Amino acid sequence: MSASNHAHRPFIIAAIMTAQVMVAIEATIVSTVMPQIVADLSGLDLYSWVFSSFLLAQTTMTVVFGKLADVIGRRPMMLLGIAIFLLGSLLAGFATSMPWLIAFRLIQGVGAAAIQPLCVIIVADYYPAAERGKVQGYLASVWAVAAVLGPMLGGLIIHHLPWSWIFWINLPIGLAAAGIFLRFMRHDTPHRRPSIDVLGALLFTVAMATLMMVLSDAASLPPGWAWKLLTVCAAASIGFIWQERRAADPMVSFALWGGRAIASTNTATLLAGMALLGLTTFLPMYAQGVLHQTPIVAGMVLTLIMFGWPCGATLAARSFTRTGLRPVMIAGSVFIPAGALFMVFLHPGSSPVQAGIGSLIMGFGMGLLSISSLILIPEIVDRSQQGSAMASNLFSRNLGSTLGAALFGAVLNYGLNNNRTGSPITSDQIKHALEFNDTRSALVSEVLQHSLHLTFMSVFVVSACILALVLFIPRAATLHLSKETLAEKARRAAEHAAG
Known part of the structure; x- marks a missing residue:
């Protein structure tokens, strides 16, 4: 890396974090103001599609943009992703009906599908493995902060401004990120003719x-x-x-996906995405419907996972250069099922502190595993395949979230439809149980406890499989990322930068 490129790295990281702020905030702020949007545009039956359209576009196009980054170049694809995201944001603010809003959210999802993998890929280009973990910890903190600030910002906007501004606030943020990329990021011209x-x-x-x-x-x-x-x-x-x-x-290399290291890492990431979805979706329901806690307490319990995640990511960044990458990955794959085990032992008399500890431990394990995966993958493939390889990891996480929603939702429905009352429990009854505490709601809460217990058992089983997959990653894949090799790489990188 040239001295000028090394000097530009702080600006590149600032641009990456700014671009990620758009995607991270958008993931939380929209849900806060959706009731007001539906009241204004009508179309309650299309409510879920406002979120599904974004997720569909983001998941399906992630691998595509990862490949295009290898073929066309990092900077042009990042700028294109920002432009598409800003176009979707601008149009979403002018939406006059729910179908139009869904269409514009789809455009936003396409932009997010470019921004997310490109952020990770650019970090791998500018930072050696020995330094990459610390930077990935910074990026993880963006999502943790967004999880807290997103709902607060949404509440402020909806009280003082039209709801359109939840989309339009992306415009200055995105333009700032694009300006920094144009000014400080080198133009990476592919060494071969683009073939798409x-x-x-x-x-x-x-x-x-x-x-x-x-x-x-x-x-x-x-x-x-x-x-x-x-x-x-x-x-x-x-x-x-x-x-x-x-x-x-x-577009997708079967040889790349078929490699044992990539396949094991991506499958572990997919299962981690499933477990995360299971926790974030059903833990608040348990806290309110079974433990009879307020929505505020339920939110605080869940927020602990967003506190544990950056803590795990930061520890991984500081530890793997001393311990090697494999022990950090194994530790992460142990903490995830350990946290899930706290949920398995929840019962109606449990304290929300127990759920909070489990949430914190799972988040900590997620931080360890996710950062380790993002460090490992670009080191075991050629640079010409780094974009595709890293996009495949993010794609696996997104697909895991969708599969988790389907699997754990099916387990919950099985429990609700097969209970000792002899009749299925409806969504209206669950809503009533969350709001009131009469005799009928107590019976519903008992059925809900049984159903969610089955769901948490499923989350634990899925989480336990993560450890088996991490152990299946070949030792040879992490040998060149041993603590001695990483220390030497860090020393050489420092000498090169000084020269």
Whole structure:
């Protein structure tokens, strides 16, 4: 790395954190003001699609943009992602109906699909492995802060400004990030002629979009539509495999995904995404419906996971140069099921402190594992594949969230429909149990406790599988990231920067 590029690194990190602020805040602020938006635009039946459209676009396009970053270059794809996100934000503020808002949120999701992997990829370009962990800890802190500030900022905006400003506040932030990238980031010209597998990208997007539509919204689809979408998904998947095997420069390299280290790391990340979704979705329900705590207490219990995550990420960044990467990954994969075990032993007489400790421990393990994965992956592939490899890891996390919603939702519904009362518990009854504490609600709370216990058991089983997958990662993949090698890399990087 040249001395000028080294000197520009603080500005690059500032730009990356600024770009991530847009995506992180957007993930929390919209949910805060959605009731007001629905009241203004109507269309309550489309409520969930405001979030699903963003997630669909973000998940399906992450791998595509990761590949494009390898083929076209980092800076142009980051600037394109910011431009798309800002376009979606601008249009969303002018939405006059729920279908239009959903369409503009889809555009935002496409932009986020470029910004998130590019942030990680650019860090890998500018920082050696020995320094990368600390930087990833900074980026993790952005999401922790956003989880706290997003709802607060949304509340302030909705009380003093039109709801459109929850989208329009992205404009100055995004323009600032783009300006810094243009000024300080080098233009990375690919060493080969760009060859974009357009057909592969299209087939991949169709396959993943239809699959996620079924997983995330199967219950609200018209009769028979789930099978139709699965048929389209199967046909697109077969076409995608055929195209990728024949393409000279495939969008997704099966050789890359088939490697034991990448496959194990990505599958562990997918299961971590599932476990995280299970905790964030059902722990507040347990705290309110079974422990009879206020929404404020339920929110504080869940917030501890966002406190544990950056703590784990920071510790990983400071530890792996001394201990090696493998012990840090194993530790993370142990803390996640250990935290889930606290949820398994919850009962109606439990203190919310028990749930909070479990949430904190799981978040700590997530921080250790996620940062370790992002450090490992770019070190075991060629630079020409770094974008695709790191995007595959983020894609796995997003897909895990969707699969987790489907799996744990199915477990909860099984418990609600198969209980000692002999009749299924409806969503209206659950809502009543969360608001009142009469005899009927007590019975519903008992059924809810049984159903959520099954759900937390499932979260624990999924979390325990993470350890097996981390142990399956070949030792050879982390040998060059041993503490001695990393210390030497750090020393050489410092000498090079000084020279």
